[in-house]
Amino acid sequence: MNGTVAARRVAYETIRAVHESDAYANLLLPSSITRAGLSTADAALATELTYGTLRRQGTYDAVIAIAADRGINEIDPAVLDALRLGVHQLLSTRVASHAAVNESVELARGAGGRGAAGFANAVLRRVSRDTPGDWMTHVAATARSDDEQLGLLFSHPVWIVRAFRRALVAEGRADELEALLTADNVAPRVTMAALPGLAEVPDDDARRTPFSPIGFRLGGGDPDSTVRGSQGRIRVQDEGSQLAALALTRALPVVAGERWLDLCAGPGGKTAVLAAEALAHGATLEANEISPTRAELVRQAIAGVPLDVIVSEEDGRTRAGNAPGAYDRILVDAPCTGLGALRRRPEARWRKAPSDVPALTELQRDLLDAAIGALKPGGVVAYVTCSPHLAETSGVVAEAKRAWGDAIQELSARDVITALSDADPGLPAQADGSGRAQLWPHRHNTDAMSISLLQRV
Structure with a gap:
């Protein structure tokens, strides 16, 4: 099997696992590439094919439905994935059309035999006859509303399109919706973090x-x-995640002896930044993660920091609830829909549904409430989500303000992040008057991280 054929096979098998077994592409793909022994170039091809196909799946499904003259739910799932991979190559890459068609047909043959191969060949040859621009016109014509058209053209479920619009409207930037949807379909650049006080930017070629x-x-x-x-002191980490941790540690001057808690710590990237900051300022840090597997990832993430950090494995609500008035700073990086990280976890857009939001917001409110209760007077909690959905961000914080009244006050996360930054991050005021900071892929080249800071009075 030559390298490009092997790369397509790896991409196809990863996509199948995502759809068939709810696998995560970012976890499965690297090990699959290693097992296949792919060269650097072929590994890059497998990566692009996998993530590109998953990101644009909604658009490709609309193309396939037109070309096949049948709904995608009428197509065998294994054959459908072969078609998606083929359509991606035809419409969004420079792969030669004959190679894209032939290899995808062979994948369909392996999934469903001669009949499936013939069907795939007919569909893909129909797709290859029109240009990508023509296909976008065909797809747009099937939409029943403006939001559905945006969803089809930019490959986002309609409910996410609407959630993004509402979040942008909250800061007066509704006109940036298409730019945001476009950014979600572009592979994120690799960003590194040098743990403060423990590592420096490694060479002159690096750009801050x-x-x-x-x-x-x-x-x-x-x-x-x-x-x-x-030795664990430089790590790959989105700039938004770095800022979320630093917003907590830099919100107010640190007094030696402070006690900090990372309440929902897995997989540990923000915990590592907190640990380095705690070490530098003479504070102590504890971490908690309910999942044993993710708790182990936290321990691995902080291994390069010479600070004794206890990692507990409890429900965060219980962990904070059993420590009233104990902490000076708490990070609540709450479980969320993850809509802010669709660039790097593209399959999430197809797995989440509006029905997921109420249960998540209830959990988020409980975690934030427990964290506020665990603060000392003057202590600060950073409430963070990798989602811009207003129910998960401003809605949760507003509920905490109502519940706690004059016992808490909000600090301006926007001001803290602006003070940290060399360049003006351009964080506008929110419509609700809060101090919340909202980062965006299309504006900041970060995940869409929401950061709020609340202080116990």
């Missing part, structure tokens, strides 16, 4: 990020080798 003082991007070379050579 504009907003996080510990962030940088390599001018070239292999990020993995840089990480391995740092």
Whole structure:
């Protein structure tokens, strides 16, 4: 099997696992590439094919339905994935049309035999006869509303399109919706973090990020080798995640002896930043993660920081509820829909539904309430979600303000992040008058991270 054929096979098998077994592409793909022994170039091809197909799945399904003259629910799932992979190559890559068709037909043959191969061949040859622009026109014509048209053209479920619009409207930027949807379909750039006080930007080729003082991007070379050579003190980490941790540690001057808690710590990236900051300022840090598997990832993430951090494995509501008035700073990086990280976890857009939001917001409110109760007077909690959905962000914080009244006050996360940054992050006021900071892929090249700071009076 030559390299490009193997790369397509790896991409196809990863996509199948995502759809058949609810696998996560970002976890499965690297190990699949290693097992297949792909070269650097073929590994890059497998990665692009996998993520590109998953990101644009909604658009490709509309194309397939037109070309096949049948609904995608009438197509065998394994054959459908072969078609999706083929359509991605035909419409969004420079792969030669004959190679895209032939290899995808062979994948369909392996999934469903001769009949499936003939069907796939007919569909893909129909797709290959029109240009990508023509197909976007065909797809747009099937939409029943403006929101559905945006969803089809930019490959987002309609409910997410609407949630994004509402979040942008809250800061007076509704006209940026298409730019946001476009950014979600572009692979994120690799951003690194040098743990404060423990590591420096490694060489002159690295370029510092504009907003996080510990962030940088390599001018070239292999990020993995840089990480391995740092003994855990340099890591790959989105700039938004860096800012979320630093917003807590830099919100107010640290007094030596402070006690900190990372309440929902897995997988540990923000915990590592907190640990380095705690070490530098003479504070102590505890971490909690309810999932044993993710708790182990937290322990691995902080291994490079010479600070004794106890990692507990409890429900965060119980963990904080059993420690009233105990902590000076608490990070609540709450479980959420993850709509802010669709660039790097594209399958999430197809797995989440509006019905997921109420249960999540109830959990988020409970976690934030427990965290506020665990603060000392003057203590600060950072409430963070990797989602811009207003129910998960401003809605949860507003409920906490109503519940706690004069016992808490909000600090301006926007001001804290602006003070951290070399460049003006351009964080406008929110319509609800809060101090919440909302980061965006299309404006900041970060995940759409929401950050709020609340202080116990």
